[in-house]
Amino acid sequence: MIGGLGTFALESGRRLFDLVLPPRCKKCGALVVADDALCASCWTALTFLGPPWCACCGRPFEFDIGGDALCGTCIAEPPLYGRARAALAYDDASREMILRFKHGGDESLTRLFARWMVQSGEELFASEPLILPVPLHLWRRVRRRFNQSALIASDLARATGLSWDPLSLERARRTPSQGGLGKTARRDNVRGAFQVRADRRERLKGRHLLLVDDVWTSGATAEACIRACRKAGAAQIDLLTLARVL
Template sequence: MAGVFGLAEGEVKTGLRRAARLVLDTLYPPHCLACDAAVLEPGTLCGACWVGAAFQTGLSCDKCAAPLPGDPAEAPVLCDDCLRVARPWSHGRAALLYGGTGRQLVLALKYGDRHDIACPAGRWLARQAAPLCRADTLVLPVPLHRARLFHRRYNQSALLALALARELDRPALPDLLLRTRRTGIQDGLSRAARFENQQGAIAPRPRRARRIEGRHVLLVDDVMTSGATLAAAAEACFAAGADDVDVIVLARVLREE
């Protein structure tokens, strides 16, 4: 349908969006996602923060996304840890390493109400997740317990899952999985204690569990340390009949604290 000055309706809408973006950028110049430096485009990093962001581009473990020495052409390979410890999921990916800019972004998204980080993070996650995606892929975030969700007001993993699902053009169900009990903070716990703490703590919501049956599930979380939380979520998906489960996180911790 022809619009203003003979332009198609879609072209008019695109032009209006660009004009609105120009006005907003003039009134509120875009800043780096991780600092106060000015940038040309909203939702981007300045040069210094980009250098400080350790994006996963080299060879990494096919299960836990830990970086490994070697050529990416050698993939798939497993790290020593994943050769010893069984992972319930098939593949694991991470957009960043947890340190420098990556750590800043995770903490800002998780505790600083920085919802604006989720959209660009969704693009970074999609680059890693696209090769794993199937026609029947369902994107699910790792859930927060209702008490923690009430205190924080949002689930940062759900924000990432929704942004990733938009990039992949796949459905996301942020409330399909739930925490059956409070598990407390994992920081300071040993590896064994982390897994014990998360055992059986995640389950599918009973009335929606059938949405998982026979499908490929892509689990999303903000950070992977030991993988205990993701393992509990993956096991819950398989218990509900998932055909396969892969996991992806915004940042991979290199060593357990």
């Protein structure tokens, strides 16, 4: 009886709250029917990534050429990661919302983004990897107030029941922003910028890791993180990002 009354009270409270502060689209602010959602117009404007795609890097194919098919880039230059997946294309429709999260401090977008990434990265969770967010340097984290990749990683762990580790991988030196740099310059900028803490190397040794980041541009940051994890003895490293520049 008490449980029923409690449920009724919670539901009544939620409905009252929705009347006072109704849920709004996380992108444009229009009224929507549920929290952490987009309106129909904003939803259809986004480009969600999914099969058919390259079995390795997740780059979309125009036609289905087989579930194990690889793109030309992965054939010519096999990447350091095992598999990579992204939920969205980073384009005009997604850019403002992602930048508002990354640089504008809008943490309310975390659950929505994590939900999309759970769907796009479903196959990566099967081997129960340890989730590692791409770290920020201490001073950049202080300026932003949070590490956006760590926020997403935490919600991914909560949604999948997997463990996550925000401490083992760290940024060993401060680097200039990658914005405006070409592919080669990006690689040079972050070369040797990441390391696994000496007192936590055993935690990663022989493990399957899932590296989590917000936007995949050239892949230079992910490569630098993967090299550091491999040096620490990780067995396999996959990559999951919110968005990808195509």
